[in-house]
Amino acid sequence: xxxxxxxxxxxxxxxxxxxxxxxxxxxxxxxxxxxxxxxxxxxxxxxxxxxxxxxxxxxxxxxxxxxxxxxxxxxxxxxxxxxxxxxxxxxxxxxxxxxxxxxxxxxxxxxxxxxxxxxxxxxxxxxxxxxxxxxxxxxxxxxxxxxxxxxxxxxxxxxxxxxxxxxxxxxxxxxxxxxxxxxxxxxxxxxxxxxxxxxxxxxxxxxxxxxxxxxxxxxxxxxxxxxxxxxxxxxxxxxxxxxxxxxxxxxxxxxxxxxxxxxxxxxxxxxxxxxxxxxxxxxxxxxxxxxxxxxxxxxxxxxxxxxxxxxxxxxxxxxxxxxxxxxxxxxxxxxxxxxxxxxxxxxxxxxxxxxxxxxxxxxxxxxxxxxxxxxxxxxxxxxxxxxxxxxxxxxxxxxxxxxxxxxxxxxx
Amino acid sequence: xxxxxxxxxxxxxxxxxxxxxxxxxxxxxxxxxxxxxxxxxxxxxxxxxxxxxxxxxxxxxxxxxxxxxxxxxxxxxxxxxxxxxxxxxxxxxxxxxxxxxxxxxxxxxxxxxxxxxxxxxxxxxxxxxx
Numbered sequence: 001x002x003x004x005x006x007x008x009x010x011x012x013x014x015x016x017x018x019x020x021x022x023x024x025x026x027x028x029x030x031x032x033x034x035x036x037x038x039x040x041x042x043x044x045x046x047x048x049x050x051x052x053x054x055x056x057x058x059x060x061x062x063x064x065x066x067x068x069x070x071x072x073x074x075x076x077x078x079x080x081x082x083x084x085x086x087x088x089x090x091x092x093x094x095x096x097x098x099x100x101x102x103x104x105x106x107x108x109x110x111x112x113x114x115x116x117x118x119x120x121x122x123x124x125x126x127x128x129x130x131x132x133x134x135x136x137x138x139x140x141x142x143x144x145x146x147x148x149x150x151x152x153x154x155x156x157x158x159x160x161x162x163x164x165x166x167x168x169x170x171x172x173x174x175x176x177x178x179x180x181x182x183x184x185x186x187x188x189x190x191x192x193x194x195x196x197x198x199x200x201x202x203x204x205x206x207x208x209x210x211x212x213x214x215x216x217x218x219x220x221x222x223x224x225x226x227x228x229x230x231x232x233x234x235x236x237x238x239x240x241x242x243x244x245x246x247x248x249x250x251x252x253x254x255x256x257x258x259x260x261x262x263x264x265x266x267x268x269x270x271x272x273x274x275x276x277x278x279x280x281x282x283x284x285x286x287x288x289x290x291x292x293x294x295x296x297x298x299x300x301x302x303x304x305x306x307x308x309x310x311x312x313x314x315x316x317x318x319x320x321x322x323x324x325x326x327x328x329x330x331x332x333x334x335x336x337x338x339x340x341x342x343x344x345x346x347x348x349x350x351x352x353x354x355x356x357x358x359x360x361x362x363x364x365x366x367x368x369x370x371x372x373x374x375x376x377x378x379x380x381x382x383x384x385x386x387x388x389x390x391x392x393x394x395x396x397x398x399x400x401x402x403x404x405x406x407x408x409x410x411x412x
Numbered sequence: 413x414x415x416x417x418x419x420x421x422x423x424x425x426x427x428x429x430x431x432x433x434x435x436x437x438x439x440x441x442x443x444x445x446x447x448x449x450x451x452x453x454x455x456x457x458x459x460x461x462x463x464x465x466x467x468x469x470x471x472x473x474x475x476x477x478x479x480x481x482x483x484x485x486x487x488x489x490x491x492x493x494x495x496x497x498x499x500x501x502x503x504x505x506x507x508x509x510x511x512x513x514x515x516x517x518x519x520x521x522x523x524x525x526x527x528x529x530x531x532x533x534x535x536x537x538x539x540x541x542x
Contacts, residue, residue, distance in 0.1 A: 315473060316473070317450055317451075317473055317474050317475055317478075319475040319476060320423070320474060320475050320476050320478070320479055323415075323420075323423055323475075323476040324423075343450070353448070354447075354448035354449075354450075355447035355448050355450075358447070358448075358450035390429065391426060391429045391470075391471050391472060391479065392452075392471060392472070392473045393443065393452050393453070393454035393471040393472065393473055394447060394452055394473045395473075396431065396454075396471055404447055409445070409446030409447065409448070409452075410444070410445075410446060
C-alpha cells in the first residue's frame, strides 16, 4: 500500500474530483526526475549513450503500459493523452478503411472527444450511429448487434464513463465485434489501472489510455493498436516516423517514464486499492443515506468503478450546493457550472429528468482519499443540502405533498 | 467562477427566507421559473394597511446567483409601496451583485418574481373590492 496518505496542503479543499484528474503519485515523480536532468537525451538518437539511455526509459515505460493491459510492447504507442488517442484511433481507422467501409458505431454517453471526432467524420461523409444506453448507463448488446452492418468498420465504446463511472460489458462487446469482423476501440481513460483489462481476453483492437487519470503526469497518454490481426491507421501527425509511423514527434521521455511507472504502480496495487475505495464509496453513500432522504445514485452501482459516485440531491440545485461545500472539490452535472446552461448530456441520456440532472454532483474518490475526508465530506454535504432544502420552494412543495410535475411551469 | 463579496454574502447569509400564508389577503405570492431550467423562485410580499410592503420572504431553488438575487430583492422591496417596488429593474440587481453575464437571467427571474407577487396581491385586492 502507499505510504503517502495526504498530498494536499491543509489550506486546500478536500479533493473529490478524481475523474477530472489525479494528483501525481510521488513515486512517479521520482522515476521521472532523472529524465528532466542528466538523462535528457533524445530516444531517437542511436549514435550515443544519451540516446540509448533515453530509449531505455521509454521502452521500459512502453513495456509497463503493455503489461497493464495484457498487450505486447510493440502494440503500444505514446500520444499526448486520451483525447489524441481517441482522435487517432477513430479517425485513423475510418480514413484507412474508407474505400471498403464507412460506418462507425459509438454511444451517446462517450466523452466529448469521441463524439466530436465522430461528428467531424460525419461532416466528411462517414456514417455514424450513436447508440442509446439503458437507464443504468450500460449499452444494450442487442441494440449493438442490430446496429452493425456490412459497412461497419469500427465500434467505439468507452470502458468506464467519466461522469457516472459505469463499466460497459467489454467482453461481450469484444466478442460481438470479433464475430462480425469489426474493429473494437475502447476509450479506457477512466478504466485503465482501475479495473483489470486484458486486450486478448476482451478482444479489444484499440485502447486509449491517459496518464493523468492514473496518478501519472498530464500531457501523456497511450494508444494500444493490435498487431494480430493487424489494425491499420492513417496517422494524424506525420514527420520523423516515430511510434511505428503512427505518431511522429520526439517522445517526451520524462512523461513516458511517468506513465510507465504510474501503470506499474496501478497494476501492483489495483486489488488493494479497489477494495479500499469500495469501502470508502460505501461509507460515503451510507453516510449520506443515513442522514438525507430523496437522494438518487445515477448510473448502475454494481457495474461501476469504486472511485465514483454521481448523486442527485433532489430539490437542491447543484451549483448552489457546490458554492456551499467550499471545502470540497467536486464537480456538478448541473448546467449552471458550465457556459452552456444545459445539464449533463450523460445524465439526460440515462433518462434522468432535467430537474434531477440539475441537482447532481460527481464525487470522485482516489488513492489519497482518507476515511476522515469522506466523513468530513458527508457532514458538509448533509449540512448544506439541509440548509438549501430549507430555502427551496420545491422541497416545501414536496413536504406539502404537492407534485411538482402537476404545476405548469413557464420555461425560461 | 469568481463571485462578488455582496453576492457571496447574500448566498451565505440569505435574508428573509421563509413563507407567509399564501391565502392571506395582505400577502402577494409570485412563483416563477421552472425546475427543468434549474431555477424556481417563490417571492412573497406582505402589504400593510398604509400600502407599504412591510415584510417580504423568499424561497429559491437555483444557483448561488439566483439565491442572492432573490434575497436582495426581499430587502429592497421592504418599506416601498407596491408601485415603487414594481420599478425595480433586473439591471439594478445585476449591477449590485456584479453578476457575471451567464447569470443575468437570475436577475431577470428576480424581477419577474416581484412583478408576479405584486400582480397576485393586486388581484386579491380587486377580488375583495368586487
